[in-house]
Amino acid sequence: DVKVTQSSRYLVKRTGEKVFLECVQDMDHENMFWYRQDPGLGLRLIYFSYDVKMKEKGDIPEGYSVSREKKERFSLILESASTNQTSMYLCASSVPGQGAFNQPQHFGDGTRLSIL
Amino acid sequence: QQPVQSPQAVILREGEDAVINCSSSKALYSVHWYRQKHGEAPVFLMILLKGGEQKGHEKISASFNEKKQQSSLYLTASQLSYSGTYFCGTEHSGYALNFGKGTSLLVTP
Secondary structure, rough: OOOEEEOOEEEEEEOOOOEEEEEEEEOOOOOOOOOEEEEOOOEEEEEEEOOOOOEEEEOOOOEEEEEEEEEEEEEEEOOOOOHOOEEEEEEEEEOOEOOEEEEEEEEOOOOEEEEE | OOOOOEEEEEEEEEEEEOOEEEOOOOOOEEEEEEEEEEOOOEEEEEEOOOOOOOOOEEEEEEEEEEEOOEEEEEEEOHHHHOOOOEEEEOOOOOOEEOOOOOEEEEEOO
């Protein structure tokens, strides 16, 4: 079974802090994703990566950056945390798609981040 | 480009059926369905591919109507374990998905 592990289940930080959320997958997947999940808004894509050191902006990248130095690890960075970044953050991974078809994504349990 | 799901929420009694719809404004090659139980990670259910293929998982099946750019998820003879939030995902790019806002399903005894 694919295992996607997020470093923290709950995290509390202060406004202005630099925050790191870590995600590790154990199935050698090329693709990794970061989403935020807010009530009534569903899952919104922040950033994704299709290879080591490669990254692409999703729909809501403002205020975030990412790092992928190793294939199994994808980090989400909040450069200067703000209260509107309080949310559930979900990491996912997948193998490459076949042509136009995306492959199933495997999700971690999420990090509930509170910015005070 | 977020797909639109309907209904937003549904409450069923055990054994009843439900349909969840997912519509997109753009042409699609595939639609994904995921279920998320409270406090847990979303779990992949199935992919529907272009061509109107219908797939099944337990007593859950789905269809994909290319002409309407719509997919429907059918939950038959619902069980308590079906409770959760259902998300559809459509292609964002060759790598990522656009997810809908979700449909909350509650099955009661």
